[in-house]
Amino acid sequence: MIRDLTINDSENYLRLGKVLNNNFNSLFNLDSILNNDNEKIIGYYDNDKLVGFIHISISFEVYDIVNIVVDSDYRNKGIGTKLLNYVIDNNLECKKLMLEVRENNNNAIKFYKDNGFELINVRKNYYGDEDALIMKRDVNMKDVFILAVESSCDETSMAIIKNGNECIQLTVLTQMDVHAEFGGVVPEIASRMHTENITMVLEETLTKAKMTMEEIDAIAVTYAPGLLGSLLVGVEFAKTLSYIYDKPLIAVNHIAGHIYANNLESQMKFPLLALVVSGGHTDLILMKDDYVFEKLGGTLDDAIGECYDKVARVLGLKYPGGPNVEKLALEGEYTYDLPIPMNDETLNISYSGLKSSIINLVHNETQRGNEIRKADLAKSFQEVAVDQLVRKSEIAIKKYDVKNMIIAGGVSANKRLRERIKELTDQYNIDLSIPRMIYCTDNAAMIGAAAYPLYLKKQFADLDLNASSNEEIY
Ligand code: KG4
Ligand code: ZN
Secondary structure, eight states: OEEEOOGGGHHHHHHHHHTTOTTHHHHSOHHHHHTOTTEEEEEEEETTEEEEEEEEEEETTEEEEEEEEEOGGGTTSSHHHHHHHHHHHHOTTOOEEEEEEETTOHHHHHHHHHTTOEEEEEEEEEETTEEEEEEEEEOOOOOOEEEEEEOSSSEEEEEEEETTTEEEEEEEEEOHHHHHTTTSOOHHHHHHHHHHHHHHHHHHHHHHHTOOGGGOOEEEEEEESSOHHHHHHHHHHHHHHHHHHTOOEEEEEHHHHHHHGGGGTSOOOSSEEEEEESSSOEEEEEEEETTEEEEEEEESSOOHHHHHHHHHHHTTOOSSHHHHHHHHHTTOOSOSOOOOTTOSSSSEEOOHHHHHHHHHHHHHHHHTTOOOOHHHHHHHHHHHHHHHHHHHHHHHHHHHTOSEEEEESGGGGOHHHHHHHHHHHHHTTOEEEOOOHHHHSSOSHHHHHHHHHHHHTTOOBOTTOOOOSSOOOO
């Protein structure tokens, strides 16, 4: 059996290690190895007796082999190879194995060569009067195909994503036309339509990708946040696929999905500032690493998408409001005098005052029998709404010294926002990434991209996964 060592293995660990070096205990103290997050020590056990181990020191995707030892009675049984393969199979982020070996240790050199290592360098007098050979093995990662399911609102979507950054096939079946008749998403209709369409969306996705379920490595699904009934359809469907085809299940947060949509364009570089703008979110987030989200600031009341939708409604525009307000704004001028929200140095954002002022303005002008210049009002609203995001992003950029910025969420489809944030990042010499339009609005490709780091970390969900309407990532 192969498993991590524990402190109970001390005695056998020392017995094996002494063969390598008389000072073994002080050089490679088991207690300190077990307490170091960047080290791994894995043992091969005959019944319960430790008969071999591999000690690894980890630096990101490079795994340095510190020691690999097998009890003399257990040599030539392939135990060393089994330990090596175990490390590779269970640490999907491992891309390279490195080691140093004494130039005269012919047995060890042969073992490493047989296991795919090559000599890349010689370090003179590394062991006092003896040279060290530096050897390396690239771990050829097998391509990973994730089937992703997204049904949190009014799009039934599935995608197949390769290695977290390449979209093989994206299918989006939107219910927009049906909900437009009601002026907004009707939750009961949305979940019923997901149920009716989801199998068909799967068939189309696999057919167009020319793939079968057997070629899929994992199933990812949006479990939160969103409309509960809609989320449940996707979650139950994904759980069923995971069970039937015996594939791991990955639970993805929808907002993490919007953020990771950027990996479909270019690999995100940390630390980065993420501006998340959607129907339910308007947040500034600092990411220092994969899945490390720190909320710096955000809306105290309404989300920007919600505000766009409300303004669309009072202007008599059809659902979905955001794109229609944007279209109308193109024909208008910034002539209405609207209140500038949150004109301060905090990272707080607000849209309720702006929203109310537009509702009141339309109401008062209509009562007085005055004509509303709709295009001008759309333009004026958009300028004020977008400007607030630019001001707050600038404060965050200055305060946190970020070098990369991304925009995520449905409102990132807005061209004026894209243009203004681009000017800002150019001014501060910051790399900007914005997903292309199809990956901005709700889609399953972003869910597959967000699932990939979880796949590498083997953070799989159980079959008792439940949907949640409001779970946040930070
Ligand atoms: O991310 P998303 O598709 O769904 C949520 O997770 O909320 O975002 C939807 C929101 C809606 O409020 C929609 O009106 C807004 O994004 N939106 C836009 C644009 N496209 C979508 N808002 C402004 N301009 C756009 N071009
Ligand atoms: Zn969304």
